[in-house]
Structures are given as C-alpha cells and as structure tokens.
Amino acid sequence: MGRYSIMAYTFGALFFIVSFSFSIFYGVKVVTHDLPSEKTSLEKYRYHFVLVPEELDNEYWRLVEKGAKAAANDYGIVLEYVGPKQSNIDDHLKTIEMSVASKVDGIMTQGLSDEQFTPLINRVIEKGIPVITVDTDASNSKRMAYIGTDNYYSGYLAGRALIADTKGKANVAIITGSFYKNHQIQRVKGFEDAVKAEKGIKIIDIQESDISRVIAAEKAYQILQAHPEVNAFYGTSALDGIGIAQVVKKYKKNDQIYIMGFDTLPETLEYIRKGMINATVVQEPYEMGYEAVKMMIDLIEGKKVPSVIHTNTKILRVGDLPPGHPDRMEERQ
Numbered sequence: 001m002g003r004y005s006i007m008a009y010t011f012g013a014l015f016f017i018v019s020f021s022f023s024i025f026y027g028v029k030v031v032t033h034d035l036p037s038e039k040t041s042l043e044k045y046r047y048h049f050v051l052v053p054e055e056l057d058n059e060y061w062r063l064v065e066k067g068a069k070a071a072a073n074d075y076g077i078v079l080e081y082v083g084p085k086q087s088n089i090d091d092h093l094k095t096i097e098m099s100v101a102s103k104v105d106g107i108m109t110q111g112l113s114d115e116q117f118t119p120l121i122n123r124v125i126e127k128g129i130p131v132i133t134v135d136t137d138a139s140n141s142k143r144m145a146y147i148g149t150d151n152y153y154s155g156y157l158a159g160r161a162l163i164a165d166t167k168g169k170a171n172v173a174i175i176t177g178s179f180y181k182n183h184q185i186q187r188v189k190g191f192e193d194a195v196k197a198e199k200g201i202k203i204i205d206i207q208e209s210d211i212s213r214v215i216a217a218e219k220a221y222q223i224l225q226a227h228p229e230v231n232a233f234y235g236t237s238a239l240d241g242i243g244i245a246q247v248v249k250k251y252k253k254n255d256q257i258y259i260m261g262f263d264t265l266p267e268t269l270e271y272i273r274k275g276m277i278n279a280t281v282v283q284e285p286y287e288m289g290y291e292a293v294k295m296m297i298d299l300i301e302g303k304k305v306p307s308v309i310h311t312n313t314k315i316l317r318v319g320d321l322p323p324g325h326p327d328r329m330e331e332r333q
C-alpha cells in the first residue's frame with residue numbers, strides 16, 4: 001500500500017471515529033433530554049428531582065418551574081425541568097419514562113388523564129420512585145400527594161362570578177384547554193354546576209384550544225361568527241382569555257362582551273387593566289412548584305405529608321389590582 005493510501009485510510013478511520021463519537025454523544029443527549037444520569041456527579045446534592053409539565057415554554061409553567069427551582073436551591077436539590085415543547089401527551093409520558101430510566105429520586109408532574117397517566121404513575125411508584133402530581137391530579141392513581149388548585153372549585157368560582165358580573169343574564173361560550181384533561185374537565189364541570197340553576201345564563205358552545213392562544217383566538221372568532229348572540233366567554237386555561245380578548249378587540253369593537261379568563265399572566269393583567277378581560281381565576285403556580293419540592297423531600301425522608309394540598313384560588317377583577325395605573329380606566333379600543 002502506498003504512502004498516500006495509508007494516509008487516506010488513517011484519515012478516513014480518524015474521521016469515522018470522531019463523527020461516530022459525536023453522533024453517539026449527541027444522540028444520547030437528545031434521547032435523555034439532557035437528564036444527568038451519573039449519580040456520582042450529583043453526590044454533592046441531596047436528591048435529583050424532575051418536574052414534567054404539559055408544555056415547557058408555557059408562561060404559566062415557567063412560574064411553577066421558578067418556584068420549584070427556588071426550593072431546589074434552598075434545599076440542595078438538583079431539579080430538571082423537562083417535557084414537551086408544545087402540549088403533547090405522548091411526549092409527556094415519554095419524558096416521565098425517561099426520568100424513571102435515569103433513576104431520579106422523585107417525579108413531579110400533572111395527572112392529565114386517568115387513562116394514560118394513572119397506569120404509568122402506578123408503574124413508577126411500584127419501581128420505588130415517588131410521584132407528586134402538581135396542578136392537575138390523578139386522584140385514582142397511587143401518586144403520593146397532590147399539590148395545586150381545586151380545579152372543580154375554581155370553575156365553580158368562575159361561574160358564580162360570571163353570574164354576579166352579568167346580573168344573571170349571559171349567553172356564554174366556553175373555550176377550554178382540552179376536552180380530555182382532568183383539570184380542564186373539572187373547571188368546566190364546576191362552572192356548569194354553578195350556572196345550571198340560573199335561568200338567564202345559557203351555555204351556547206364549548207370549544208378546545210389545545211392550550212394555545214392562537215387556537216383560542218381562532219375558536220373565539222368562529223364562535224362569534226356562528227353564534228352572534230354570544231356575549232360572554234369563559235376561558236379555562238392560561239392563554240385562552242388572552243386569545244379571546246384579542247379577537248373581541250379586533251372584531252367586536254362596540255359590543256359589550258364579558259370575558260372570564262384563567263390565571264394572572266402579565267398579558268392577562270394588562271387586558272384586565274384595559275377593561276378587555278373582566279375577571280380571571282387566580283392560581284398560585286409559584287407556590288405549587290416551591291411546595292412540591294418541599295413535599296417530595298419530606299416524603300423521601302419519611303415525614304408525613306398530606307395527600308392533597310389545595311393552593312389558593314380566587315377571582316380577580318380590575319378593582320383588585322393595585323391602584324394608580326394610568327391605563328386602568330381605558331375602554332376597549
């Protein structure tokens with residue numbers, strides 16, 4: 001073999017080894033969502049927990065993450081925040097499975113549906129990894145504890161508030177994050193129960209947003225086209241009220257349309273100040289995250305933990321916001 005062929009072979013072999021190593025390294029990184037799997041590198045921490053939300057970049061979940069990270073910092077925990085970029089049940093379940101495979105000490109996640117989450121949560125518990133449900137419970141599973149809003153009650157509160165604010169007369173359309181997820185089902189059920197005895201309140205339509213503000217806006221638009229009699233909306237997940245308000249602002253300038261939203265994201269508060277969203281249901285995402293981490297530590301250390309902790313929920317209107325905002329009295333424009 002000539003000198004050049006030897007060099008070419010050597011170069012080829014080196015190139016192969018380098019690119020092969022890179023693909024293995026990054027392949028593993030993608031599959032594990034970057035979960036640290038080496039227990040040894042975590043030795044200086046007490047435990048390694050994972051928080052898996054239904055949608056990673058959702059502003060509401062970033063608040064839960066913030067609370068959880070603050071507690072992790074205070075108590076010497078490694079906290080991974082991993083999950084689907086956009087709402088996707090299969091990815092959500094896969095992320096939980098991967099967390100189990102990387103032998104984390106505790107998993108915090110939602111119990112979105114009994115059908116898909118309960119069997120998985122039970123399997124995880126049987127493997128000896130504690131699971132706490134956060135924000136959405138899977139109460140029929142063997143999860144160790146739940147921390148979050150009483151979702152039925154929050155929907156009930158929304159219904160009572162809507163009756164009070166509309167003086168018991170409204171044609172309501174509901175936009176819900178999902179027809180199949182536990183928390184959304186309960187928020188709708190609570191609302192329906194609250195208004196069912198009110199003769200003047202009619203639920204005209206209910207549509208799904210897949211927790212996306214763009215879809216919420218599309219659905220609001222379609223509802224207004226199909227049912228011009230609709231004069232009130234109730235959005236049951238954090239971005240629904242915002243999507244509805246955008247459409248109402250654009251297409252229904254002169255009509256009085258009442259909007260009840262969910263959560264207190266900055267944009268929602270802005271719309272409340274401007275009078276475009278009339279009321280919203282307050283949840284405590286930061287506290288959910290913070291307390292979930294504390295509960296997980298207590299569970300692992302054999303302390304008694306209540307099986308259900310309901311964080312506060314209430315209705316917020318413009319009058320509940322701190323005074324002094326120049327745009328507070330602004331009308332729809």
Ligand code: BGC
Binds near residue numbers: 054237238239262283
């Ligand atoms: C819910 C979360 C959901 C979010 C979607 C919140 O109201 O509590 O579970 O992921 O809305 O925007």
